[in-house]
Amino acid sequence: MPRLPSRFNPQQPRSELSFEGQSLQIPSFAICVEENRVPPKLKEICVMTRLLLAFVVCCVGSLAVADVKVLPDGRAPADKRLGKLKDLNGYFPLEVPPTKEEWAKRADYVRKQVLVSQGLWPMPTKAALKPAVHGKVDRDDFTVERVYFESAPGFFVTGSLFRPKGLKGPFAGVLCPHGHWANGRFYDAGEPAVKQQIVVGAERFEVSGRYPLQARCVQLARMGCVVFHYDMLGNADSQQLSHTLVHRFGVDGKRRPEMEKADSWGLYSPQAELRLQSIMGLQTLNSIAALDFIQSLPDVDANRIGVTGASGGGTQTFMLSAIDPRVTVQFPAVMVSTAMQGGCTCENSSLLRVGTGNIELAGLFAPKPLGMVAADDWTKEIMTKGMPELNQLYTMLGAKDNVKATAYLHFPHNYNHPSRAVMYSWFKKHLKLEGKDPIVEQDFQPLSIAELTVFDDAHPKPPSGDDFERSLTKTLATDADQQIAALTPTDTNSLTKFRDVVGTGWKVLIGRELPASSSIEREKIKKEDRGNFFFFGDLLKLKKEQEELPIVFLHPKQWNKQVVVWVDESGKSGLFNSDGSPKYEIKTLLDNGFSVCSPDIFGTGELVPAGAATPFKNRRVGGDRQFAGYTYGYNHPLFAQRVHDILTLVSFVRGDDHGAQKVHVVGLGGAGLWAAAAKAIAGPAIDRAAIDTAGFRFASLTEFDDAQFLPGAVKYGDVAGLLSLSAGSEVWLSGEKELPKLTAACWKAADGPAPALFTGEAAAKGNDVAKWLSR
The missing domain is CATH 1.10.8 (Helicase, Ruva Protein; domain 3)
Structure with a gap:
């Protein structure tokens, strides 16, 4: 030089x-x-x-x-989240708990998960059914009537009601959701197809083979059942939401910007997903209303209710049976498996199959009778993958004869005569019907579309199209908002009710409890003496979840037995200045005897998938279809994963041999609401929480890949609802000029210390938190 x-x-x-x-x-x-x-x-x-x-x-x-940096060069955390996302074609086995008590707890949670995922927790305010039953068609030994009624204000269920003739009631009631057959309830296989079906043994009679959906309804009526064959959305008479919208949305890779307005939105939009409004949820709501209807009929025995459907109808069969205790026997055909979970947008919704799958969803019915049939499709391995576990579950519950699967692997995807015959026998046994085995269908005179359609001049079609879709989502959102508002607590009893409803919703959104500290392993990697504190670089391993969390601990030599989990949106590097020294607020805590630890929250620091862009965002399951349910129906959103990491670290600190007496969590900026959610889940395991909302609201989100996107967050009160779950605890709060009304009401009902509300300059937040914790 x-x-x-x-x-x-x-x-x-x-x-x-x-x-x-x-x-x-x-x-x-x-x-x-x-x-x-x-x-x-x-x-x-x-x-x-x-x-x-x-x-x-x-x-x-x-x-x-x-x-x-904790890990040596060339080593990354062995964390499954760094790999590919799960999709509907994954593997979904059932892990049967060892005891009845553990199954009861697991089943209760999964059942609530299903309800939340469908937008049915709490259950929407039911519309008066006001069923229209008309246009009776009289056949020799059964009748068919046209039916429609409301499941939500202005939203109609349509279908055909089959009744037996010449038999004495009351009769068993059976619901028949149809599945993905062309034109649904109006399905006609055509003459060439049925002849081929007869040749290969799939059908016995030309009429029943040509009209298989009508055939099962007719046969069940002849056996002494009142059968309601109702339309899946977008089929036959259910056209308020079109077939293209319901079943084909996004095949062109496009979204509908005109249906994604903050105050006026349609299904599949970020606004709908934030409120858990989905096609599948609406279909499930219709199934519940169909059950309401059939149970209301004077000639139906409300204690003998069966449900059966195939393909997508099989999905609705086990979905309804999982959440509605009124069903007494079910028979989902060619759907239940550990493999493909249902490919249509009408069979998927955000949160539904995160950590579970169709085998377990069907198993929620245990110990009541569950019959199934498989074919040469995704169900073909049911006898070796799924059925052994269901047998184990039913045996444990003392009902080993109440589960049965029959595999006809020489037939492709179907609900043909051999499959229907298995169902007839199952229903005969468990609904106590007339007849002798084997039950063989007889020919019948099919109904024409003109005889089946429910709308005519005297019964006009209801509104449909984009404007109706917007009004439907608005009606459902208004009802949900009113239900949450009605839960605003005024005392400890009403606060308990609020926490049961809203707290359960958030628990499902986050999807994990505080893990047992015994399930977490610590790999010590670094230790350095830095004067008045030790620097530790460790890797926490949550084996069951296959997750690994790089963390740093700054441990003062004069420790006060308290630990601060400081969460930063940049990861553990957020504790330090550019020269590697602790930031002023961290130094303040260390000087006051606090141990400070911080993780590389998922998507930060050393816990970022290879090649991912920064800042890290939510990833999407492959394919062009812009449907959130294909991603968030099988994978935790990034927001939830980051909360999981906080819970892992809190649990570890709580159970560590060093014996921390108090554990506090701090989240500033974008990390504030992760800390709020962790506090809501962990409860008293977190002593104090410093939460910076930064003025954020989930309702402002417009993109599915936003790092803060969380399906259902708006439904359960948005930020105000989340903060309210910490009512009664010691909380420092920033980002709010005043407490949201719901939050203030919860704190008043909890009769605990009011939150310390910080309204100063943003640059002073960290210092104020340190002072608040050190007071």
């Missing part, structure tokens, strides 16, 4: 950089210089000095980052 000129004045002004506690003095002219005013000989020195300065700055920065 060229030597400085003799005229160089060592006393001239300098700039200072700090490097590992050592001051670096740099001449000011080397940092800022107008080159046209510098002598030529000095220019070379300036350039070289600036290059040196750049090198030093880079070294300082890289050393600071390396200092926070």
Whole structure:
């Protein structure tokens, strides 16, 4: 490097950089210089000095980052979240708990998960059914009537009601959701197809083979059942939401910006997902209303209710049976398996199959009778994957004869005569019907579309189209908002009710409890003496979930037995200045005896998938269809995963041998609501929580990949609802000019210390938190 000129004045002004506690003095002219005013000989020195300065700055920065890094170069956490997302074609086995008590607890949670995922927790206010039953068609031994009624204000269920003739009631009631057959309830296989079906043994009679959906309704009526064959959305008479919208949305890879307004939205939009409004949820609501209807009929025995459907109708069969205790026997055909879970948008919704699958969803019916049939499709392995576990479950519950699967692997996907015959026998046994085995269908005179359709001049079609869709989502949202508002507590009893409803909703949204500390392993990687505190770099391993969490601990040599879990949206590096020293607020805590730990929350620091863009966002399951349910129906959103990491760290600290007496959590900026959610789930395991909302509201989100996107968050009170779940605890709160009304009401009902509301400058938040914790 060229030597400085003799005229160089060592006393001239300098700039200072700090490097590992050592001051670096740099001449000011080397940092800022107008080159046209510098002598030529000095220019070379300036350039070289600036290059040196750049090198030093880079070294300082890289050393600071390396200092926070826990894992050695070339090693990444063995965390399954770093891999591919799960999709509907994954593997979904059932893990049967070892005891009845553990199954009861698990089943209760999964059942609530289903209800939440369908937008049915709490159950929407039911519309008066006001059923229209008309246009009776009389056949020799059965009748068929046209039916429609409301499941929600202005939203109609349509179908055909089959009744036996010449038999004495009351009769068993059977619901028949149809599945993905062309035109649904109006399905006609056609003459060429049925002849081929007869040749291969799939059908026995031309009429029943050509009209298989009518055939099962007719046969069940002949056996002594009142059967309601109702339309899946977008089929036959159910056209308020079109077939394209219900079953084909997004096949062109496009969204509908005109249906994604903050105050006026349609299904599949971020606004709908934030409120858990979905096609599948509406269909499930219709199934519940169909059950209400059939149970209301005077000739139906309310204690003998069966449900059967195939394919998508099989999905609705086990969905309804999982959540409605009125069903007494079910028979989902060619749907229940550990493999493909249902490919249509009408069979998927956010949150539904996160941590579960169709085998377990069907098993929620145990110990009541569950019959199934499989074919040469995704159900073909049911006898070895799924059925052994269901047998184990039913045996444990003392009902080993109440579960049965029959596999006809020489037939493709179907609900043909051999499959229907198995169902007839199952229903005969468990609904106590007439007849002898084997039950063989007889020919019948099919109904034409004109005889089946429920709408005519005297019974006009209801509204449909985009405007109706917007009004439906608005009606459902208003009802949900009113239900949450009605839960606003005024005392401890009503607060308990609020927590049961809203708290359960948030528990499902987050999808994990505080893990047992015994389930967490610690790998010690680094330990450094840094004067008045020790620096530890560790890796926490949550084996059951296949998750690994890089963390740092700053442990003072004079410890007060309290730990602060400080969560930063940049990860554990957020504890440090650029020179690697603790930030002022962290130093304050250390000086006051607090141990401070911080994780690389998922998507930060060392816990980022290879090749991912930064800042990290929610990923999407492959394919062009812009449907959130295909991703969030099988995977936790990023927001929830980050809360999981906080819970893991809190649990570890609570159970660590060092014996922390108190554990506090701090989340500022984007991390504030993760901390709020962790406190809501962990409860008293977190003593104090410092939460910065940054004025954020989930309702403002417009993109599915936003890191804060969380399906259902708006339904359960948005930020106000989340904060309310910590009522009664010691909380420092920033980002709010005043407490939201719901939050204030909950705190008043809890009769606990009011939150410490910080309204100062953003730059002072960290220092104020440190003072609040140290008081």
